[in-house]
Amino acid sequence: MTAKEYLQQAYRLNELIDSDVHELERLRDLAGRISSPNFGERVQSSRNLDAPFVKYLGDIMEMEEKIQKELCRLVVLKKQILAALESVADREERLLLTYRYLNNESWEQIAEDLSVSMSTVHRIHASALRNFSVPNQS
Structure with a gap:
């Protein structure tokens, strides 16, 4: 893995x-x-009397889980990446990788945060990726 x-x-x-x-x-x-069922209608014994929204409750609960x-x-992955980032010696490189991959910042926002140009951001990024060591994964 790169x-x-x-x-x-x-x-x-x-x-x-x-x-x-x-x-x-x-x-x-x-x-x-979804509207509620119309209980004024004639009800057959095989018909489901649940309100139509009830079928979505299970989907909602599954998605929340x-x-x-x-x-x-x-959270676990970010802790692992943060620990791995500690091995990057250059502070700007470490900051850039943190901003981009842990904070999900745009390149423009990173340039502003570091007070550098976009070309400098990309240069620092390339250098940071070269200097980053992927930890052994078991």
Whole structure:
């Protein structure tokens, strides 16, 4: 695994969590928009009397559980990456990798944070990736 692939694990997991949170919001919105059953209608014994939103509750609970597990994985992964970043001797390189891969900052924001140009950001990034050692994974 390359340095960039190793570091991007947290970045990508964070994007996945954001996507799952968006899906959870969509499910909650759907559950809130569905009308209740019309109990004035003639009811047959084989018909389900649950309100239509009930079927979404299970999906919502599953998505919340999935997000919680992903968040736990992200916390552990970020701790591992942070520990690995301690081996990067250059402070600017370490900061840049932290801003990009742990804080999910844009290149523009990183340039502003470090008070450097975009070309300098990319130069520091390339150097940082060369100087970063991927920890042995068991």
